[in-house]
Amino acid sequence: MIGRLRKKWQKKTAEGPGERRPVTPRPEKRAHNLFEAAAAYVSACAEDDQDQIDEAAAWVSPEALSFGVNELACRAVIALARERDESPRTVARTLLGLPVA
DSSP states (O other): OHHHHHHHHHHHHHHOSSOOOOOOOOOOOOOOOHHHHHHHHHHHHHHTOHHHHHHHHHHSOHHHHHHHHHHHHHHHHHHHHHHHTSOHHHHHHHHTTOOOO
16 A cells, blocks of 8 residues: 555656646446436426437336336325325325316
8 A cells, every 4th residue: 555655656746746647537427316217207208208208217227217206206296285285195186187085
């Protein structure tokens, strides 16, 4: 470990005080999580954007996407129920055009 630090320090001092090696940016490639995929998928479905639907569906497994969409639906219904001061059941049935029972 000390040997590596010494080499790094020697390189730095050999470059001179104001000189630096050019930094090459690394391509940013990170995996999308299932909630990002679900949000992109649902919003693309709402906008009828087939290209974005296909892209979002490829980010995660079908099972993970299904879980994410389900979680998004639950959170959306709960948020609307609180906003409307109604039960989640009433909101869900209303959104689907079903009679409120």
